[in-house]
Amino acid sequence: MKIIDKQFLKTPCYGSRQMARYMKRNNYQCGRHRVRRLMRLMRLVPIYQEPNTSKKHPQHKIWPYLLRNAIIDHPNQVWCADITYIPMRRDFLYLVAIMDWHSRKVLAWRLSNSMDADFCVKALK
Template identity: 80%
Template sequence: MSKEHELSQRRQCTLLQLSRSTLYYQPKGESAANLRFMEIIDKQFMETPWYGSRQMARHMKRQGHKCGRHRVRRLMRLMRLVPIYQEPNTSKKHPAHKIYPYLLKGLAITRPNQVWCADITYIRMERGFLYLVAIMDWYSRKVLAWRLSNTLDADFCVAALKEALATYGPPEIFNTDSHTIGASSRMV
């Protein structure tokens, strides 16, 4: 946009479909208080990289700074600070779930379809986790079936098991970690 142009600035803005306030906008830098907060956030983030905006705001409050969560979130985004997410705990046993005896101790595995195993692991993504269940034959180490899910419910485990059963028939022994997959009544 030019002030010296034969068209008025109003007409130029209309033709470009811009509001006239765009012409007069002057970007402002961060205030001195925000710069001080950013320095404190950066220093604390180096010590505790798992702190998100809520935990960081609580830390700031404990230190005596008047800085709300949304302000902290905006400043963390501005500095491109992304917390390291805490890993999901897939290994908690529920006290009501029955624990089955471990049948594989000392067992010689000599043929395919004798023993299958199932395990769940998580895959870190940009915004959380995906859970992967794999059904494997212990003898051949072949992955018989697998599924991904964004929740730790039993449906995707059951789907993987059904696929393996439909393709390879039932194994003599199906081994799980006994508290995550095997705890579901649909798997037993």
């Protein structure tokens, strides 16, 4: 616990996985689950930047769900889009994918390092 606490003061972004790797690199015999248990016991929580993707704008209109009773039986009838983030070492990459509901194929995708609408529009075009 002393070793974990000392290293956590140097690198507060280390979670249980990275701390377990650090312990193994320095020839200490302990696994990730033990490190996780000890970090919980010491109430150590890693500090990391979380994405800011789920805040809705108060002036945006909420649209009704138009596909509730629709029968989708051929390609290019309904497309869907989804955006997600990929955590990197210090930041995030954002991935948008356009898919066809019937065939479940990815029609287009784009990556961006910022949460702009431009890369989403480029994927849609």
